[in-house]
Amino acid sequence: MWRLILENFRQLIAASVERYGNRTAFTLKEGKGRYRDISYNRFGEDVRCLGQALLSRGYQNQPVAIIGKNSYQWVLVNAAVQVAGGISVPLDKELKYDEFLECLIRSEVKAVFYDKKEKENVEKAVASGLTKVEEAFPLFGITGDKKEETIFDLTGYGSALLGNGETGIDDVEIDGNRTSVLLFTSGTTSQSKIVMLSQKNIVSNVDSVMLLNIIREDDTNIALLPYHHTFGGTGQWVMLAAGARTVYCDGLKHIQSNFREYGVSVFVGVPLIVETLYKRIKKTVESKKMSGRVMALRLMTRGLDKAGIDVRRKVFSGIQDALGGHMRMVVLGAAAADPECIKALNDFGITCIQGYGLTETSPILSAERPDHLRSGSVGLPLPGIEMKIDMPDDNGVGEILAKGNNIMAGYYGNKEATDQVLEDGWFHTGDLGRRDKDGYFYITGRKKNVIVLRNGKNVFPEELEQEVSQLPYVLENIVLGVPDGGDERDPVVTLKLVYNPDSFPGKTSEEIYDLVKNDVEKINDTTPPYKRIRKIMVTDEPMIKTSTGKVRRFMELQKITEENA
Structure with a gap:
């Protein structure tokens, strides 16, 4: 175990490069049976090159958005923005256009790095004239009518600058306490807050995790949690600090084969x-x-x-x-x-x-x-x-x-x-x-989820949800306080349950409901009267969720309330 005791990402990257050198930091799949290893030395050099390019383009102290699937390129851009003294704005790739546009406007983004699936939304947002975006760069090469400047072109440009003696990236003063990351909290975009984190905030958290000594140099990590999610983002910094190797998933349906393919030993999820x-x-x-x-x-x-x-x-x-x-x-x-x-x-x-x-x-x-x-x-x-x-x-x-x-x-x-x-x-x-x-x-x-009944009693929905989740056919469930007759002062403890259709072959919806109701009554028998589930909704349709799989409680409550109106 070793301690970081650092204040910024440039120091963290330098420490990892010095310690792990030619060890593999990332393994990238380039086709069937073809892989490319990126060493810690190579990663450090790529960050320096791209950072120099960003610095020369004037992105020091400027917000730069990153939107796309987990990839080496995503990590590279984020690290380069940080060492260049910029501000990273990680965005959820599942955002609809209007939400994406609002995020760009609210965070005053000057440049966007994007995945190919986001190309249309990025071009539309830039053309709208409503944002401050000046440049947009694909994270991967994209073929089209005209050549676009990709992350690879930009990294090459930075390398040329360094070769010509322009090494300003090495002299950028990094204030570890200054805001360096803007993160949107989950929720509808207009209601979401923008969290300001500094490099010191995140690096100190990495240091705290390192002291637990849970990640090893010989570990292979598969990056499952989206990088725009702070748990996924900080988790990746921990892997780099610990000297682990990171690989990428081909999709959740391939997760077990990817475990075998790469010899995955650890993941954050x-x-x-x-x-x-x-x-x-x-x-x-x-x-x-x-x-x-x-x-x-x-x-x-x-x-x-x-x-x-x-x-x-x-x-x-x-x-x-x-x-x-x-x-x-x-x-x-x-x-x-x-x-x-x-x-x-x-x-x-x-x-x-x-x-x-x-x-x-x-x-x-x-x-x-x-x-x-x-x-x-x-x-x-x-x-x-x-x-x-x-x-x-x-x-x-x-x-x-x-x-x-x-x-x-x-x-x-x-x-x-x-x-x-x-x-x-x-x-x-x-x-x-x-x-x-x-x-x-x-x-x-x-606190926001607590159901306060008219008699003043509090019902913690998570307790009931945990009980319901034990039923073998349950894929997901949520317990909400649904207003009785529109009266918010008199909520009814309501269960919405999503079942696995394979668990009920040949059963009608009425038969399925009766089976679920019988099981819920058994749970109610072990629960104080005021906590009991009074209303049940059964469906095989997935609930509204965030990109990390969290059910959007408020949106589900709105939906149920409107349906009952």
């Missing part, structure tokens, strides 16, 4: 990914009528593990093979994970570490430790970060507050919203949680 993988494994085990045997082996290996004998990977080698044969660790965040799924994967020899954080905190606040996993917990605060429970109730539940070098400066152009969440250096997360006697934190819900 959201619970939806591992829960989907676990359901596939579970279905295979059940189809072979081996559930009882697998559970017996899990209990046996747990006992041996407590005695210091770890044979999990050997005993469950078949399951390991299904995940590529090298998977050793998964770092999860962004949403609560199914405890049974996490327990099972840990039993199979794959360490699942659950973390917690927000965009405003760069993002990681807490995480489990590999040798101290606690079911349902999001672990202990990371080194250098303070967390506390504000105004706990009789059950110890209150709002989680955090303090540290990773906390944002505020929301861009929104002092009122900033003042609401930052107080004396403490950030109000808006999340409700509790802390046990050993200091481990547990998330109980979002």
